Amino acid sequence: MQFVVYIIVYPLLWLVSMLPFRLLYAFSDFLYLFIYRIFGYRSKTVKExxxxVFPEKSAAEIKTITxxxxxxxxxMMVEAIKSLTISKAEMKKRFRFSNVELLQDLEQRNRSVALMCAHYGSWEWIFILQHYIDNKGYAVYKRLVNSHFDKLIKRIRAKYNSHLITTKETIPILMRAKVKGTPxxxxxVSDQSAKPNKALHWGEFMGYKVPMHTGAEMLAKRLDLAVVFFSVKRLKRGYYETSFETITENAKDFENYEITxxxxxxxxAQIKSAPQYYLWTHKRWKHKDKSASDYHEVKA
Incomplete structure (x- = not known):
C-alpha cells in the first residue's frame, strides 16, 4: 500500500517542483486558502x-500573526517540494549565509560541530551549507512512516553531501567518526517537546517550564564538539539568510543543561523578533509547568 501511495503522489510532487517560483508561490497561496481558510488545519492549537506565550498581544495582533x-x-511546504528539482545554483542564490566563515574556521581547526536550530524560519534548504564546507554533514531526523518517501528524502539530502540519521543511529555513527578522526x-532541531516521563531536563521556554531534549548538549560533551546555533531570517518571499553564533567550543566547561x-x-529571541516564522502548529507547551515526577503522579 505504501508503494501505491508513493507512485500516485510522487509524480504530482515532481510536477509541482517543476513550477517556476512565480507559479510555485501562487500554488502556495492556493494551499493557504484550503489549509487555513477552509480546513483550519490546527488553527485552534496555533491560536492557543x-x-x-504572548498574553500582552490583542486579539487583532494574534489574528495577524496567525x-x-x-x-x-x-x-515552506512548496519550498520543500521544490527541493526535488531545484538547482544548486538557484538554492545558493535563495538561501545565503552571512558568516559561514565561522564554520569554515572550525573546520580548518579540525573541529566537529553540533549545529543547533529551532523550527523557525526555513530549515528545508540549510543542506546547501555543504557546498561551503568540506566536513561530512549529518542531520538527526524522525524516519517517515512511508519507507519510499523516507528513501526519497534521504536521496535529496545526499545530493548535498548531507545524510539523515535517526536518533538511534546518531551515537554509533558519530562515535565511529570520532574514533576515525573524521570531522x-x-x-x-532541538526545540521539540521531549516525552515528559523521559525528559532529563525541564527548562523555561517562552515563560513556561517544559520538557527539553538535551541530546545535542550531551553529545557535544561526550565527543568534544563545538556547539553552534544558527538562525534564519526571511529577507523576502523565497529568500533567506542564515547566521551562525558559537554557543561554546568547550562544552565540558558548562554545567549539565546550561547549554540547552x-x-x-x-x-x-528569534521568535520574539518575528513570531510568524515559528512553527506554531505543534503542542509545544502541552506539558507546561509540570515535571517528570508530576507526570508520573498523574499517570499512576
Whole structure:
C-alpha cells in the first residue's frame, strides 16, 4: 500500500517542483486558502499557543500573526517540494549565509560541530551549507512512516553531501567518526517537546517550564564538539539568510543543561523578533509547568 501511495503522489510532487517560483508561490497561496481558510488545519492549537506565550498581544495582533504564519507555513511546504528539482545554483542564490566563515574556521581547526536550530524560519534548504564546507554533514531526523518517501528524502539530502540519521543511529555513527578522526557537522532541531516521563531536563521556554531534549548538549560533551546555533531570517518571499553564533567550543566547561538553556534563550529571541516564522502548529507547551515526577503522579 505504501508503494501505491508513493507512485500516485510522487509524480504530482515532481510536477509541482517543476513550477517556476512565480507559479510555485501562487500554488502556495492556493494551499493557504484550503489549509487555513477552509480546513483550519490546527488553527485552534496555533491560536492557543500564541495567546499563551504572548498574553500582552490583542486579539487583532494574534489574528495577524496567525495569518502570516499560515502563509509562511504553506511557502515552506512548496519550498520543500521544490527541493526535488531545484538547482544548486538557484538554492545558493535563495538561501545565503552571512558568516559561514565561522564554520569554515572550525573546520580548518579540525573541529566537529553540533549545529543547533529551532523550527523557525526555513530549515528545508540549510543542506546547501555543504557546498561551503568540506566536513561530512549529518542531520538527526524522525524516519517517515512511508519507507519510499523516507528513501526519497534521504536521496535529496545526499545530493548535498548531507545524510539523515535517526536518533538511534546518531551515537554509533558519530562515535565511529570520532574514533576515525573524521570531522563532521551534525544538525539538531532541538526545540521539540521531549516525552515528559523521559525528559532529563525541564527548562523555561517562552515563560513556561517544559520538557527539553538535551541530546545535542550531551553529545557535544561526550565527543568534544563545538556547539553552534544558527538562525534564519526571511529577507523576502523565497529568500533567506542564515547566521551562525558559537554557543561554546568547550562544552565540558558548562554545567549539565546550561547549554540547552542557552539554546532556548537564543530561540526565544528569534521568535520574539518575528513570531510568524515559528512553527506554531505543534503542542509545544502541552506539558507546561509540570515535571517528570508530576507526570508520573498523574499517570499512576
Amino acid at each position: 499557543n500564541l495567546q499563551l 495569518k502570516q504564519f499560515y502563509h509562511h507555513f504553506c511557502d 563532521f557537522i551534525c544538525g539538531f 538553556d542557552m539554546f532556548f534563550r537564543l530561540t526565544e
